[in-house]
Amino acid sequence: MKSYKLREMTEGDLEFVLQWRNHPAIRNVSGSNLHISRDEQYLWFNCSTDTLKFIFTEEEKPLGVIISDANDYWGFYLDPSIDRHRGLGRLMLSLFLVHAKERNFKEIKAKVNKTNEGSHVLHKSLGFQVRGIYSNGDIEYRKGL
Ligand SMILES: CC(C)(COP(=O)(O)OP(=O)(O)OC[C@H]1O[C@@H](n2cnc3c(N)ncnc32)[C@H](O)[C@@H]1OP(=O)(O)O)[C@@H](O)C(=O)NCCC(=O)NCCS
Numbered sequence: 001m002k003s004y005k006l007r008e009m010t011e012g013d014l015e016f017v018l019q020w021r022n023h024p025a026i027r028n029v030s031g032s033n034l035h036i037s038r039d040e041q042y043l044w045f046n047c048s049t050d051t052l053k054f055i056f057t058e059e060e061k062p063l064g065v066i067i068s069d070a071n072d073y074w075g076f077y078l079d080p081s082i083d084r085h086r087g088l089g090r091l092m093l094s095l096f097l098v099h100a101k102e103r104n105f106k107e108i109k110a111k112v113n114k115t116n117e118g119s120h121v122l123h124k125s126l127g128f129q130v131r132g133i134y135s136n137g138d139i140e141y142r143k144g145l
Pocket of ligand 1 (some may be wrong): 019026029030087091112116119
């Protein structure tokens, strides 16, 4: 059986994280769909010290990214080149929820693009509740821990 884990993101991960984050499949469902430069990426990494930043791995191989802090929306994505619908997204989020609880997070907040069907299904199946609908149709979800 394969081993799936979360580990802390390091500066050495930033090249592939930037490539994934700038891929259109990820960019178009993110809070901002703007292209992120390498400088911006390093600045974000070094300044967001209160943000939990994790790499999701299969046998040490990076498969995804999950980011959250106690007061902001979480964000996550899988490597855009790997096959979807194999339960990896659900597993990555479930591991993070356990971790966040251990860190005394009281709730997790998500803002999901109205067209992101997979993310809506995933949040609802993990027990997130709809807390608001933005004027552009995006949905805010929350889950108490
Ligand atoms: C969202 C994402 C992490 C899902 O990863 P995944 O490995 O394909 O998802 P899973 O296989 O774990 O599926 C989890 C659930 O969502 C459902 N689902 C996943 N993608 C779906 C889609 N496109 N349409 C409908 N349902 C979908 C699955 O059927 C499953 O539901 P179930 O457990 O009730 O059967 C992945 O597609 C991704 O990285 N997307 C781009 C980034 C993104 O959208 N991030 C979230 C921003 S809020």
